[in-house]
Amino acid sequence: AQKVTQAQTEISVVEKEDVTLDCVYETRDTTYYLFWYKQPPSGELVFLIRRNSFDEQNEISGRYSWNFQKSTSSFNFTITASQVVDSAVYFCALRAFSRTGTASKLTFGTGTRLQVTL
Amino acid sequence: EPEVTQTPSHQVTQMGQEVILRCVPISNHLYFYWYRQILGQKVEFLVSFYNNEISEKSEIFDDQFSVERPDGSNFTLKIRSTKLEDSAMYFCASSGVGTNYGYTFGSGTRLTVV
Numbered sequence: 188a189q190k191v192t193q194a195q196t197e198i199s200v201v202e203k204e205d206v207t208l209d210c211v212y213e214t215r216d217t218t219y220y221l222f223w224y225k226q227p228p229s230g231e232l233v234f235l236i237r238r239n240s241f242d243e244q245n246e247i248s249g250r251y252s253w254n255f256q257k258s259t260s261s262f263n264f265t266i267t268a269s270q271v272v273d274s275a276v277y278f279c280a281l282r283a284f285s286r287t288g289t290a291s292k293l294t295f296g297t298g299t300r301l302q303v304t305l
Numbered sequence: 306e307p308e309v310t311q312t313p314s315h316q317v318t319q320m321g322q323e324v325i326l327r328c329v330p331i332s333n334h335l336y337f338y339w340y341r342q343i344l345g346q347k348v349e350f351l352v353s354f355y356n357n358e359i360s361e362k363s364e365i366f367d368d369q370f371s372v373e374r375p376d377g378s379n380f381t382l383k384i385r386s387t388k389l390e391d392s393a394m395y396f397c398a399s400s401g402v403g404t405n406y407g408y409t410f411g412s413g414t415r416l417t418v419v
Binding site for chain 2: 222224230231232234237278280282291292293294295296297298
């Protein structure tokens with residue numbers, strides 16, 4: 188069974204602060220994919236990043252960075268110099284690799300609501 | 306950039322009525338999915354579909370639900386007799402061959418059962 192835990196239900200920061208959203212996952216698969224999605228108040232799921240289990244390199248995209256550590260089964264997401272527009276719910280998700288090529292679902296965490304204020 | 310299109314964006318229906326939610330997946334994708342998100346909760350998997358049949362379904366996906374690919378482009382989710390607890394955001398997604406291909410979500414249909 189797969190599980191994704193986002194222990195932080197809600198985080199509130201003041202604009203320009205850095206913030207890290209935690210994600211811990213469980214899977215028996217040796218090959219898998221991890222995702223982060225942003226869900227703004229409008230409700231759609233905005234894809235942020237996909238990382239496969241063989242690639243532990245940290246990634247930076249503008250103000251966003253991701254720290255993947257297999258040893259601790261964590262895939263944390265940091266926003267540097269947060270802005271009000273970053274206010275949203277952020278979901279971490281896990282997808283197993285399918286050797287048979289069949290469809291494989293995403294297992295989502297419960298999400299972290301980030302509130303950035305002026 | 307290719308998109309997954311969902312219609313309608315919002316639907317209000319009376320309890321006991323049948324609803325059909327529609328999705329147009331990305332044209333060269335072969336795997337299709339429906340997910341549900343009850344307000345304020347996490348996104349939950351409902352069903353996956355490949356080669357004109359269900360690949361996997363969750364325990365949420367009971368006999369009240371069905372999926373269909375009626376033609377080459379649409380993918381539908383039918384709820385036979387809606388209940389109040391079916392009120393949620395429903396997301397369609399599609400993915401390509403192999404897990405390296407993108408997993409793309411539509412913008413969702415907000416279903417309200419009254």
